[in-house]
Amino acid sequence: METLINTPLAGEILDEIIEKHRGKPGMLLTTLEEAQEKNPLKYLPGETLVEVSGKLNIPYTQVYSVATFYSYFNLTPQGKHTVVVCRGTACHTKGSKGLLDDVTALLGIRRDVDGADSSFTTSDNLFTVRTVACFGQCAQSPVVEVDGVIHSNVNAQKLLKIMSRIKNGKTEKK
Amino acid sequence: MEVRINNQTVQAAEGSTILQACRMAGIHVPTLCYLKDVSQNASCGVCVVEVKGARSLLRSCITKVAEGMEIFTDSSRAMEARKINVELLLANHPQECLICDRNGNCELQQLTFTLGISSRRFDRTRKERYVKDDSSLSLVRDPEKCILCGRCVAVCSDMQQVKAIDFTGRGLKTRISTFLDEGLGFVACTNCGQCALVCPTGAITEKSAVGDVRKALQDPGKVVLVQTAPAVRVGIGEAMGMPYGSLVTGQMVAGLRRLGFSKVFDTDFAADLTIVEEGNELLRRINNGGILPMITSCSPGWIKFIEHFYPEQLGHLSTCKSPQQMFGAVAKTYYAEKTGIDPRKIVVVSVMPCTAKKYEARRPEMVGAFQYWKNKMNLSEEERFFDVDYALTTRELARMFRESGIEFTQLPEEEYDNPLGESSGAGVIFGSTGGVMEAALRTAYELYTGKPPEDIDFYAVRGLDGIREADINLNGTIIKVAVAHTLKNAAILLDQIRDGTSPYTFIEVMTCPGGCLGGGGQPIPTNAEIREKRAASIYLEDKHKTNRKSHKNPEILSLYEEFLMEPLGEKSHHLLHTYYVERG
Numbered sequence: 001m002e003t004l005i006n007t008p009l010a011g012e013i014l015d016e017i018i019e020k021h022r023g024k025p026g027m028l029l030t031t032l033e034e035a036q037e038k039n040p041l042k043y044l045p046g047e048t049l050v051e052v053s054g055k056l057n058i059p060y061t062q063v064y065s066v067a068t069f070y071s072y073f074n075l076t077p078q079g080k081h082t083v084v085v086c087r088g089t090a091c092h093t094k095g096s097k098g099l100l101d102d103v104t105a106l107l108g109i110r111r112d113v114d115g116a117d118s119s120f121t122t123s124d125n126l127f128t129v130r131t132v133a134c135f136g137q138c139a140q141s142p143v144v145e146v147d148g149v150i151h152s153n154v155n156a157q158k159l160l161k162i163m164s165r166i167k168n169g170k171t172e173k174k
Numbered sequence: 175m176e177v178r179i180n181n182q183t184v185q186a187a188e189g190s191t192i193l194q195a196c197r198m199a200g201i202h203v204p205t206l207c208y209l210k211d212v213s214q215n216a217s218c219g220v221c222v223v224e225v226k227g228a229r230s231l232l233r234s235c236i237t238k239v240a241e242g243m244e245i246f247t248d249s250s251r252a253m254e255a256r257k258i259n260v261e262l263l264l265a266n267h268p269q270e271c272l273i274c275d276r277n278g279n280c281e282l283q284q285l286t287f288t289l290g291i292s293s294r295r296f297d298r299t300r301k302e303r304y305v306k307d308d309s310s311l312s313l314v315r316d317p318e319k320c321i322l323c324g325r326c327v328a329v330c331s332d333m334q335q336v337k338a339i340d341f342t343g344r345g346l347k348t349r350i351s352t353f354l355d356e357g358l359g360f361v362a363c364t365n366c367g368q369c370a371l372v373c374p375t376g377a378i379t380e381k382s383a384v385g386d387v388r389k390a391l392q393d394p395g396k397v398v399l400v401q402t403a404p405a406v407r408v409g410i411g412e413a414m415g416m417p418y419g420s421l422v423t424g425q426m427v428a429g430l431r432r433l434g435f436s437k438v439f440d441t442d443f444a445a446d447l448t449i450v451e452e453g454n455e456l457l458r459r460i461n462n463g464g465i466l467p468m469i470t471s472c473s474p475g476w477i478k479f480i481e482h483f484y485p486e487q488l489g490h491l492s493t494c495k496s497p498q499q500m501f502g503a504v505a506k507t508y509y510a511e512k513t514g515i516d517p518r519k520i521v522v523v524s525v526m527p528c529t530a531k532k533y534e535a536r537r538p539e540m541v542g543a544f545q546y547w548k549n550k551m552n553l554s555e556e557e558r559f560f561d562v563d564y565a566l567t568t569r570e571l572a573r574m575f576r577e578s579g580i581e582f583t584q585l586p587e588e589e590y591d592n593p594l595g596e597s598s599g600a601g602v603i604f605g606s607t608g609g610v611m612e613a614a615l616r617t618a619y620e621l622y623t624g625k626p627p628e629d630i631d632f633y634a635v636r637g638l639d640g641i642r643e644a645d646i647n648l649n650g651t652i653i654k655v656a657v658a659h660t661l662k663n664a665a666i667l668l669d670q671i672r673d674g675t676s677p678y679t680f681i682e683v684m685t686c687p688g689g690c691l692g693g694g695g696q697p698i699p700t701n702a703e704i705r706e707k708r709a710a711s712i713y714l715e716d717k718h719k720t721n722r723k724s725h726k727n728p729e730i731l732s733l734y735e736e737f738l739m740e741p742l743g744e745k746s747h748h749l750l751h752t753y754y755v756e757r758g
Contacts, residue, residue: 060353061340068342
């Protein structure tokens with residue numbers, strides 16, 4: 001399996017992003033958003049936050065405060081593929097806890113049951129498993145999002161099928 | 175306007191909050207996150223009141239009164255809600271009151287008692303256990319004890335413009351932290367300690383040196399000298415149960431002797447020394463076209479602020495060390511020589527109203543005495559010692575008095591030891607905002623014009639306004655001076671310098687509101703009214719001094735005659751002056 005290496009966003013790309021958003025309302029949010037999108041590992045490394053803070057002249061702590069407030073922002077490298085299991089009430093009653101257990105077991109992720117973390121990335125940086133409070137798709141619960149595609153009425157078999165497709169190198173159709 | 179509170183008709187000022195109206199009417203509404211002049215982010219929900227016609231309970235700290243409003247502060251609904259809100263805070267707050275630094279002086283503890291909460295109703299909800307942040311030399315943060323009231327964030331960003339800490343995370347994971355959780359010791363924190371002063375619980379405290387000081391006091395091979403900063407004498411009494419602003423110089427000296435210090439000296443003496451050096455430095459800059467305005471350098475929080483945020487302006491800082499550091503350097507050279515004590519045996523302890531002094535004492539360049547003795551005594555690098563060994567806050571000294579069972583209020587008044595204990599009134603007023611300026615003017619005026627000022631009281635630079643300025647007439651030459659306290663106000667003056675619009679020749683900056691008397695190491699509570707009382711006591715002590723000018727202090731004169739030779743001379747350069755670091 002290929003292993004990805006941590007890479008902060010190249011300086012010139014980040015500069016371009018910062019200049020694009022400078023002075024616009026909500027510039028910090030949009031800058032961080034694009035910086036994360038353009039990062040090969042879909043996250044905001046400390047170096048990027050330092051750059052954004054310095055160049056937009058926004059205090060470090062404020063940048064960090066915003067980056068940690070929104071669950072959208074990742075401060076750790078994300079896997080190449082992302083699996084998001086809904087842990088909202090409807091999905092929970094339809095067994096989403098089991099799905100979360102299955103997918104982490106499948107990927108060999110050790111998950112501390114009492115831990116506060118809600119995001120797990122495999123050591124080879126290929127998969128990240130996350131939970132959300134609700135997708136707003138309760139009628140089709142339980143739902144699992146894989147690489148941006150929402151799968152409804154998921155059960156263990158279905159999940160296994162999706163995962164093996166990805167492992168075999170197939171991309172999800174959007 | 176007229177409102178009704180608890181069925182009484184009371185007058186309330188237009189635009190005031192319900193809380194203000196209640197306080198005006200003498201009705202007590204408990205608060206927790208609210209702190210006058212500091213924060214009112216309405217996060218705790220303790221000040222809720224019931225208002226007739228309103229669907230929900232209202233937070234009295236942010237809700238404005240309206241004509242004819244009917245307010246109930248003690249309805250069962252309001253009281254029940256208040257209680258639940260505190261009980262919810264207690265769910266995640268460690269039950270370690272007995273062994274907490276703030277035991278007996280904790281607002282959460284007091285509130286729990288006042289509201290009659292007698293059991294722990296809710297279980298802990300937070301899974302993670304936070305570790306203490308003790309990376310700073312001055313402060314320790316224990317996020318486990320934090321109740322997220324936001325007062326520390328408010329002082330750090332609004333009063334000090336430092337923004338070293340902020341809320342991070344969300345929901346159950348919300349906590350106060352530094353950038354990337356790096357710890358206070360690794361970020362642009364000025365160590366001012368205002369956060370510790372406003373914290374309602376024990377979540378932010380000074381890094382205690384009490385243990386180290388006790389160890390030194392018990393070591394027969396050490397000579398332990400203590401120096402007391404000007405503002406401690408108007409604060410320590412409060413911590414020992416006396417009225418706010420009590421002036422207790424003599425009792426404090428007596429208490430320190432009882433604790434076992436070999437000699438009790440006064441930082442005010444070193445303040446006089448600072449003035450002689452700084453006054454001469456100012457005149458030299460004026461006469462030789464040096465960098466102006468010159469800015470005072472006594473306040474270590476301020477030094478770190480300018481090093482971090484305005485490094486290009488470091489040339490404006492006076493090169494004088496602060497009185498604490500001058501004292502340490504002189505004690506371990508001049509005093510050691512005079513008394514024949516091996517400087518390696520001397521332990522200098524300072525009692526400061528300040529948390530940043532702990533950091534200042536550990537700045538690597540603060541080893542003037544070691545450098546002085548290095549060649550003379552053939553010392554190795556391993557024997558390197560700091561000029562000041564330990565800095566205690568006023569609060570820590572109070573703790574030592576309590577631990578040692580010293581009945582502070584019963585102590586007789588005693589005098590400082592000599593020869594580093596004599597001070598002028600000018601040294602005393604260092605403890606208040608405007609004091610260093612006034613002290614410097616008393617000396618600089620005389621040095622420049624050759625005659626004493628007509629009025630020794632420079633009232634224009636006194637007071638508690640954020641920035642004050644005055645024109646000083648030096649024999650026809652008018653110089654403009656300014657005084658600023660809190661770093662937000664200092665930044666305004668620095669911006670003027672940056673923009674080339676600063677009209678001043680000399681500027682005094684103090685990190686904390688009110689100057690050192692409102693320092694981050696002072697007794698809790700410290701607020702505007704208390705600061706005013708402490709300031710009054712400081713100026714009272716000045717007024718009663720027979721000598722009120724630094725350059726007339728006989729001990730300072732002997733120090734120059736016997737040892738330093740002249741202000742800004744060779745020895746002064748090595749022992750009393752310093753350099754700064756661009757931190758960015």
